[in-house]
Amino acid sequence: MSTITFTLHTQQPILATSFQGDPNSDVSYPYIPGSMIRGALIGRYLKHNTNIGDDILADTQVRDLFFSGQVRYLNAYLLTKEEHQPRSLPTPRSWFQNKGEDPLERIYDLSRMEMSDLDSDVSAKPVKHQFCSVNSTDVTLYTEKRRINIHNQRHRSKGRAIETVGEVFRYEALDANQKFKAVILCQKKDQQILEELLNENDNIWLGGSQSAGYGHTKISKIQFHETWDEVGENQSLENRIEREYFQITLLSDMILQNECGQYVVEPPIQLLAESLDIDPEQLKLHKAYMSSALIGGFNKKWGLPLPQVPAIASGSVFVFQSLSLDLQRVKDLEFYGLGERTVEGFGRVAVNWLNLDNSAEFSTTLPGSEPSSTDVPKLPTGSKSAKLAKEMAKRLFCQKLEEKLRQKVSGFNIEGNISNSQLSRLMIIARKALNDPKLGNKPNLQQVTELLGNLPPNASDQFEYAKIGNQSIKQPIEQQIKEWIENPSGWIDISPVTIAGESYDLSQDETLAPKYTLLLIMAIAKKATKE
Amino acid sequence: MSNYFINIELLSDTTFGRGDGVAGLIDQEVEHDSYGFPYLRGRTLKGLLSEECDNLLCLISDPQRHWLNARNSLLGTAGSTTETQSRMHVGDACLPEDLRQAVRLQFEQEEDAERRRGSRSITDKDILSSLTTFRQQTAIDSKEGVAKDKSLRSSRVVLRELCFKAPITFNLKPSDDSQKILALLAVSVLALRRIGSGRNRGRGHVKCTLWEQEKNKQLEEITTKHLRYFEQETKA
Numbered sequence: 001m002s003t004i005t006f007t008l009h010t011q012q013p014i015l016a017t018s019f020q021g022d023p024n025s026d027v028s029y030p031y032i033p034g035s036m037i038r039g040a041l042i043g044r045y046l047k048h049n050t051n052i053g054d055d056i057l058a059d060t061q062v063r064d065l066f067f068s069g070q071v072r073y074l075n076a077y078l079l080t081k082e083e084h085q086p087r088s089l090p091t092p093r094s095w096f097q098n099k100g101e102d103p104l105e106r107i108y109d110l111s112r113m114e115m116s117d118l119d120s121d122v123s124a125k126p127v128k129h130q131f132c133s134v135n136s137t138d139v140t141l142y143t144e145k146r147r148i149n150i151h152n153q154r155h156r157s158k159g160r161a162i163e164t165v166g167e168v169f170r171y172e173a174l175d176a177n178q179k180f181k182a183v184i185l186c187q188k189k190d191q192q193i194l195e196e197l198l199n200e201n202d203n204i205w206l207g208g209s210q211s212a213g214y215g216h217t218k219i220s221k222i223q224f225h226e227t228w229d230e231v232g233e234n235q236s237l238e239n240r241i242e243r244e245y246f247q248i249t250l251l252s253d254m255i256l257q258n259e260c261g262q263y264v265v266e267p268p269i270q271l272l273a274e275s276l277d278i279d280p281e282q283l284k285l286h287k288a289y290m291s292s293a294l295i296g297g298f299n300k301k302w303g304l305p306l307p308q309v310p311a312i313a314s315g316s317v318f319v320f321q322s323l324s325l326d327l328q329r330v331k332d333l334e335f336y337g338l339g340e341r342t343v344e345g346f347g348r349v350a351v352n353w354l355n356l357d358n359s360a361e362f363s364t365t366l367p368g369s370e371p372s373s374t375d376v377p378k379l380p381t382g383s384k385s386a387k388l389a390k391e392m393a394k395r396l397f398c399q400k401l402e403e404k405l406r407q408k409v410s411g412f413n414i415e416g417n418i419s420n421s422q423l424s425r426l427m428i429i430a431r432k433a434l435n436d437p438k439l440g441n442k443p444n445l446q447q448v449t450e451l452l453g454n455l456p457p458n459a460s461d462q463f464e465y466a467k468i469g470n471q472s473i474k475q476p477i478e479q480q481i482k483e484w485i486e487n488p489s490g491w492i493d494i495s496p497v498t499i500a501g502e503s504y505d506l507s508q509d510e511t512l513a514p515k516y517t518l519l520l521i522m523a524i525a526k527k528a529t530k531e
Numbered sequence: 532m533s534n535y536f537i538n539i540e541l542l543s544d545t546t547f548g549r550g551d552g553v554a555g556l557i558d559q560e561v562e563h564d565s566y567g568f569p570y571l572r573g574r575t576l577k578g579l580l581s582e583e584c585d586n587l588l589c590l591i592s593d594p595q596r597h598w599l600n601a602r603n604s605l606l607g608t609a610g611s612t613t614e615t616q617s618r619m620h621v622g623d624a625c626l627p628e629d630l631r632q633a634v635r636l637q638f639e640q641e642e643d644a645e646r647r648r649g650s651r652s653i654t655d656k657d658i659l660s661s662l663t664t665f666r667q668q669t670a671i672d673s674k675e676g677v678a679k680d681k682s683l684r685s686s687r688v689v690l691r692e693l694c695f696k697a698p699i700t701f702n703l704k705p706s707d708d709s710q711k712i713l714a715l716l717a718v719s720v721l722a723l724r725r726i727g728s729g730r731n732r733g734r735g736h737v738k739c740t741l742w743e744q745e746k747n748k749q750l751e752e753i754t755t756k757h758l759r760y761f762e763q764e765t766k767a
Binding site: 012043047050149150151152154168203205209210211212213214215216300301302303369370371372373374377378379380383384385388389392393395396399495497498499500501 | 572573607617619621622623626630640657658662694704
């Protein structure tokens with residue numbers, strides 16, 4: 001037996017549709033299903049083996065690789081930073097937290113304690129994060145990122161939505177730029193051909209809407225393992241098997257049928273007993289924390305969806321009374337899984353997972369996001385991107401200047417008698433000064449200075465006695481305007497804007513400060529005329 | 532194996548709609564990513580190319596149905612089976628990758644600084660507002676000649692002169708006529724001149740071109756080359 005692990009890095013959102021949400025919406029699973037990985041590899045295999053006819057099941061190698069159960073394609077779960085457990089696993093449903101605890105610090109495992117043992121101030125509520133990695137009693141919780149897109153159906157010939165063809169539908173997909181760890185369990189003889197299929201091209205398309213902006217994923221870090229434990233390196237089965245209880249945790253959804261062929265959602269006692277070669281009556285269920293899910297799928301060959309069946313949801317926990325177990329039987333149970341569609345990663349189980357320390361409480365953390373580099377981002381000098389970044393920084397800086405101007409104007413008011421005609425005169429001159437043809441349509445503050453210097457005595461008195469300022473400090477309008485004109489950048493205390501290493505500040509354009517000073521004079525004069 | 536790209540240059544302000552707005556601010560928001568960069572969805576772009584391609588096929592004589600087969604290989608047909616699937620994967624049309632990577636790194640560093648200092652200097656809203664602006668419009672009452680009541684709407688527009696690039700990947704079968712498929716894509720790309728909301732009202736005027744990048748070679752524009760082949764083949 002051999003194991004191949006590899007990383008799937010999503011370049012575009014992935015549409016792995018589950019049966020959730022409204023009829024007009026597609027909601028993705030929180031992971032990449034094994035069936036999807038298997039389907040993509042079948043596609044690659046058939047592309048190179050064109051001599052296989054329509055009935056691909058007639059080919060022995062196809063059967064062995066993809067259908068017989070010799071090779072199992074497990075679900076790809078979120079990648080962790082833990083070396084001992086790079087693939088996160090579904091959070092056990094026996095884990096509870098104190099309601100409203102934010103940030104989450106403590107988790108209580110009710111499979112190993114009673115509700116009555118909890119402190120009286122703890123109100124138990126299931127943990128909402130779907131995936132976890134465990135290191136002794138430290139747990140890191142993970143949640144996948146999603147992207148919601150809304151699409152409109154268009155009429156094929158009219159090119160737009162019409163009354164009969166124009167439904168709005170919603171795709172809730174796994175977001176781009178996330179990493180998932182995928183696993184293939186295989187026989188040694190199949191390893192080489194699977195390696196060739198994976199190495200053929202590092203770009204692979206998974207899920208729905210592949211031709212239209214969804215599903216692009218990159219394969220990387222293909223590794224082979226002689227021995228591999230699904231629950232992590234430091235939890236070998238030999239250490240887990242001898243415990244006070246016999247506990248089963250589902251690491252993926254499990255599809256079960258009863259003796260009448262009906263799909264059922266109940267503890268898998270009969271199947272477990274058969275797998276461990278014991279009498280079902282020996283398996284005495286002590287506790288169960290389980291939930292159900294509806295499972296479907298899509299067969300591209302048929303062009304049809306698969307039948308919908310109920311299943312026991314991943315993370316379900318069953319605790320039985322202790323019994324002596326055969327190591328090889330338990331190994332086979334963990335390798336082959338239980339129930340239906342185990343080739344596609346359904347029915348994965350872990351025996352006595354998290355039972356090593358006998359602790360019923362875990363301390364939790366959320367994955368930290370460290371910057372991938374501490375170097376300041378820098379674009380090649382003179383490149384189109386650098387020019388665009390500079391332009392963006394400039395626009396942002398100007399927006400900040402406008403915001404500053406608005407704040408300044410709202411804080412100022414004018415007291416004293418100054419007529420609207422004088423204020424209008426000031427506004428007209430300031431507007432003219434914004435684009436002086438003599439200076440090549442640049443702002444010219446000198447024009448305002450000249451106006452103030454050449455006013456007739458009556459008007460000059462008005463500018464001298466009327467005061468301007470905020471609630472605490474007020475000074476004559478004439479004096480204030482002269483101050484602004486002498487030092488136009490004095491009132492602008494805005495830090496430079498930097499985008500992708502390209503900075504922009506007042507010093508890069510000498511016309512900015514005079515321009516915004518003139519705009520400030522105009523805005524204050526206008527405000528005064530209205531008051 | 533070659534990589535192909537569609538280059539979209541905005542000749543007028545454009546709204547890549549996303550079907551929602553921001554309450555109290557705008558009625559129509561543009562599609563943008565988590566860093567604030569506007570983009571055109573691959574799904575939308577494929578729909579637009581499909582429409583242009585269908586319009587062109589209506590005009591040419593194709594008794595042997597060669598062009599129709601090429602169209603079906605290029606864009607796929609209804610139904611999700613392996614046989615009817617499109618051979619082309621259209622990616623989102625985005626702004627330059629190096630700029631987005633640099634901003635992504637800057638955001639990571641800012642988030643780290645925010646955790647330690649409690650403040651950050653740039654947000655996704657800043658990036659979006661540095662690449663877009665607002666447009667307001669009303670409806671005019673045809674009888675009165677004045678603005679209709681409650682008809683004022685505002686929408687965000689992506690600024691003209693920006694260039695977006697969408698990656699195109701082919702997954703051709705040996706039986707496919709690759710020259711016809713590429714020619715059909717090139718003419719559809721060239722025919723695509725209006726994109727986004729309000730494209731029949733002045734917004735969304737674009738110039739699209741098809742580019743090829745062979746391994747270890749420079750990016751080369753191939754629209755004209757394939758247009759000539761299309762002209763030659765459809766002349767008769």
